[in-house]
Amino acid sequence: MKLFSRTAVVLMLICTFGYSSYGQEVKENNQSNFDEFMDRSGNRFRSASGEPGEKYWQNETDYEIKVTLDDETHNISGNVVLTYTNNSPQDLDFIWMHLEQNRFTPDSRGTLTTPISGNRYNGDVDGGYKISNLEAKVKRSTSSHYIVNDTRMQVFFEKPIRANGGTATISMDFEYNIPVKGMDRMGRLDVKDGTIYAMAQWYPRAAVYDDVDGWNIEPYLGAGEFYLDYGNYDYEITAPYDHIVVGSGELQNPRQVLSSTMRDRMERASKSDSTVFIVKPNEVNDLSIRAKKEGMLTWHFKMENTRDIAFASSKAFIWDAAKINLPGGNTAMAQSVYPEESAGNDAWGRSTEYTKASIEHYSNMWYEYPYPVAVNVAAAVGGMEYPGVSFCGWQAEGESLWGVTDHEFGHNWFPMIVGSNERRYAWMDEGFNTFINHYSTKNFNNGEYASSLDQTRRMVGWFTSSTREGINTYPDATNLKNLGMTAYYKPAIGLLLLREYILGHERFDNAFRSYIETWAYKHPQPADFFNHMENVAGENLSWFWKGWFYGTGNIDIALEDVQEEDGNYIIELSNKGDIPMPVELKLTFENGSTENLRLPVEIWQRGDTWSHLLETEKTLNKVELDPDKIIPDINFSNDVWPKNIYNN
Structure with a gap:
């Protein structure tokens, strides 16, 4: 860098301090913003x-789950085996798990923090987990020590899970009563042809241990949703023979649970851009197309690299499907299950069309959909998302059904892919x-x-x-x-x-x-x-x-005045709000032509007012702030000049 001469330094000091001693005080700027x-x-x-x-780093959670659904007692029971991989730099003497079905008890924190008047997150109080036969194994050591506190469970090990890749397995049996009112996230719905079970937060799940907060163990209260690690899931749902079961991931045993008629239709749907029925409305109670005529059926699903799974089961389901076209050349399957009460071309008859369109759009615009299926379930849930499965209101139709379907499947990107x-x-x-x-x-x-x-x-x-x-x-x-x-x-x-x-x-x-x-x-x-x-x-x-x-x-950018000066114009602006913004102006001239003028946000770094010199040979008739009305500016009245021209 070239050195200043002594004369230059003196002149600079004179200009700086001499001027300020006679001029106005320096105005405080807005750099803090x-x-x-x-x-x-x-x-x-x-x-x-x-x-x-x-x-x-982040830890990995892999699950093997086997459960049985009893549609007479509305009970679910089974076993979960969690393989936990500790990729953190710390040894772990215990892990925390979520027991979110414990929200549905009289003394849960969620119940006790629900207002007397109730809210969206009301829930039943006759549920909660029964945990038994817990074993926590690290290498050749086994522990059965655990503590349950509200919707959390702390599982202890005899020997710690070693850092940087050590593993443990935690297995336990569990059961609970399936709530009718499941906080508008899961639960039961009775319809003419049976009960719809929308099953979510349905198994004990490992909490996240991360580099920011350690264990993330906030209780399950209501509005706050989820934070989970990723892993692979292998799960089996045993349900009555006349039930249709749909879930996150890919069905592994279609020959055991689907009749040849249903498999043929599924194959046709996998190649069709229009909706194909797997179970038609008039076949809901027709056992001739079912794979079995009595007893129970076990539906086997797998899903890889996911943070959660959900499923639905009912004998009342109409079932349809269509192909999803993905930008990389792969395909997936859009599916919908819903009762007769929800059917119709103005209602759930378009659900698969909506699901397909939603997944294809997000895949093309942002990031390709990674899962083999996207299943929309008509349930007693206003709208709730899980990887590859959405629960949406069974009475929704038209624009309402599009909106909730599109929103819930959008969640596959946030927070299912981006966790x-x-x-x-x-x-x-x-x-x-x-x-x-x-x-x-x-x-x-x-x-x-x-x-x-x-x-x-x-x-x-x-x-x-x-x-x-x-x-x-x-x-x-x-x-x-x-x-x-x-x-x-x-x-x-x-x-x-x-x-x-x-x-x-x-x-x-x-x-x-x-x-x-x-x-x-x-x-x-x-x-x-x-x-x-x-x-x-x-x-x-x-x-x-x-x-x-x-x-x-709030944002309130004001167009204070426009002054003509020597054939040009001075546009006076001010920031009357709390948030600075770039300024977009539309200039309309007497000859009918228009121009757009953009001023950078840095004009507000220097203060709350700004004057811009517009050099033009044309006569200016109108100036308008934010002509496309994108900004939620709280005061529309100061967005246009002259003041007597007001466009909302």
Whole structure:
């Protein structure tokens, strides 16, 4: 670097200090809005680029499960064997497991924290696990010591599971009564032709031990959902002979559980882009097409590299299917099961069409679907997702059925493929999913249904509400009236702003696809998402993460005035809100021509007002902020000049 001369230094000091002594005081800038708001520095486990570090690890959970479903007592019983691989750098003397059926007891924390008036997460109180014959083995040592506390179980070993690849097996027998009301996530539904069992959180599951918090052992209360490790599942469901059983993963024994008629139809469906019946509406009670006429049948499924499994069983199921076309040349199978009450071309008769369209869209736009089936189940559940299986309301139809089907299958990307901690960070699965639902809906059938994110300004009433909460509010502590916004819509709007307004399609899509691919089957934290998006998109977005995701402030960019000066124009802007944003202006001239003008977010780094000189030979008639109405600006009245021209 060239050295300054003594004369140059003196002149610089005179200019700096001499001017300030006679001029106005230096105005305080807004740099604090642009500074880092949380520790996002890298370490050996998680890099500052938002990628797993060189020492990143996560543990593996592989399950073998065999259960029997009794449709007379509404009971499930069986055995689970968990093979636990400890890839962490610490020896483990115990592991924690989730016993989420214990939520359905009178004295569970979830029951005792449910308001008297009730809420969506009401549940039965006559359930809960009965655990027996537990054995925890490490090498040649065996322990039967465990402690159950609410929805958690601590299993101890005689010898620790060694770090960096040591394994243990935990086996136990379990049973419980299947609830009718399963917190709108699972349960039973009685219909004309039988009972529909939607089975989720149905076996003892290992909790996550990670590099950020150690054991993640938050109790199962209600709004907070799940955080699980990945592994391979081999499971068998023994059910009455007249039941149809569908589940996560691939059916291993179709010749034992499906008649030749059903197998032929399944084969035809696997090659068909239109829906094919496996069990027709008039065949629900026709035992001639069933594989067996009495007793019990065992349905065997396998699923690899997944964080969970779910299944459904009923003798009331109509069953149909179609082929899913995947971009890599592979195919999968969309399936739907539903009772007669749900049938019809305006209702569940289109479920498989919806499922197929949803999976194909997300596979083409973001990341290829990895599972062999996608099964939609009509159940007494408003909408709930599990890997390869969704439970949706049996009375849903038309736009409502599309919306819930598309949303629940979108969850296969968040959090099933990208395994975030949804019990703590609901916005990393619900919000991201609501965002991708927007484009899926606009794409489906040439826009047959509308997306709620097309009209973000209709949500301004919530943004200005005194009872609003931040996106980062813990889900189980969030006011349920706010949960739809904090977990779903506000984070989705945040991503919409990034793609449509701040970064643009190409930069956003590159970063978001890279985030999905980088963290597929892994456990990203919020900082990992922020860091990865910034590094791939090439943009410091701290001002946006801080204002939108970790605050309750609002956007209010104002077009204060336009002054003509020497044949040009000075456009006066101000930031009256709490969150800075780039400024998009549409300029309309007297001759009818228009131009777009974009000012970067850094104009607000210097203060809350900005003047822009527009040099033009044309006469300016109108200036409009955010002409495409993408930003949920809380004050529309200051978005246009002249003031007497008001476009909402």
